[in-house]
Amino acid sequence: MSFRNERAKDLRQLSQVLTRVVGGDVNTSALESVISQLQNKEFIPVLKDGSTNENIWGYDIVNFKMPLDTLSHVKPQDITKGEVILNMKLRAKIEDWNTFRDPFIELAYNVMIKGVGLRTYHFGFHIDKHIGQADTKEPHPIYHLQYNFNPTKSNNPNLGDLFYIDTPRIMHKPIDFILGIGFLTSNFFPLAFESLKAEREYVKLQENYQHAIWKPYFHTLANQWKPFAPDNITWSPINDICPIFT
Template sequence: MAVSTKNMSFRNERAKDLRQLSQLLSRVVGGDVNTYVLESVISQLQNKDFIPTLKDGSTDENVWGYDIEDFKMPLDTLSHVKPQDITKGEIILNMKLRAKIEHWNTYHDPFIELAYNVMIKGVGNRTYHLGFHIDKHIANTQTKEPHPIYHLQYNLNPTKSNSPNLGNLFYIDTPRIMHKPIDFILGISFLTSNFYPIAFESLKDEREFVKLQENYQDAIWKPYFHTIANKWKPFQETNIVWNPINDICPIFI
């Protein structure tokens, strides 16, 4: 079944945004970021015969999304790194996103499924790994621990080794830290600001990058934060005295 013209218009806009970000990364950051992996994502979004599959194996032409495999960028924050023999590093992102088209730019949760998996690789006398993910918890999944619907969780064995060298580290499955939902576009600000801050500062000077961030913050973060603020009723703009907002969230643009 081919995707409707209306839904393709939406998907083409998302493909256009990813293309614009890819070009910005290539021009501003350079060849150290492998933007070519986005080409297949863009092509799928533009393909009216492609409908992403959900976890349960079903498809719905009103659902859009993409998978990104092995997006890489340098680790440029090595000033406090340990072990001290590490001389270079790399960030590797794999992600899966599924979302309802009708919930975009509304106050609904924009995503059905989200898995944003990051592996940090450090190279010294040997190769070291650290990982974390930001994902969406499926509400009907049974669990003993609290699960914020969107959360960040660290992974000390991202390579899934049967015998990881954890040294003196103690590894446990918790905590799951409440976190904002992110797509690839907002995720670029998250990754560069934390791991490649020189690139982030350069990207912030680009009008197109700022506009992309503003648009996706409106679509993805506004419903999230409005829902949280609604805990304290009535929510009044005159009561906002804690400023600037960038001290709370440095990647707000």
């Protein structure tokens, strides 16, 4: 419970920072049930196969919303406002936190972008963890980003001149809700992102979760070209490669 309480405390801190810095533009109420579940010793998240384990932690976030504030070059041109909607599921082993092992068992980070104009438009993408060996010809990076141009699952979506196929699956680093806030705001609400970067609590949370989640990912990648040493790292600054690093 101490581990789960720490994750709940971190989400509570982020919720408070979002409320103070961004205000009513984000619905932090979507985090309340998540925080309560993490603090409930009777709640154990269920895995895809239906099993449970007291050493597994995780959460489901339902309909977290924030404004779409990057409407430059938007098409169709009648769109006047937009919204970003996040639904996500995370399952992980407690013992793999802050190690060099893969921190997650399951991850589904599903984003839908809604634009409102003369009618409502949608597109989406997901970042998830590929589990198992699917019978497919396409490579599946274990963590990947994939676009979805029918996020409402309409039986007859209006795709216009769009050509939609199931690929590509673009290699992407793993992401939880805390790191995901940096990802979403930097891309879709940059004014909020700049304000958040000025908050000490937000920066510390980002540093802690980058250490726990991204460090093993990038160390594993870098090990492909071993040995690697600090003296060999001349491509800088790191923010040119990944702007949401803190």
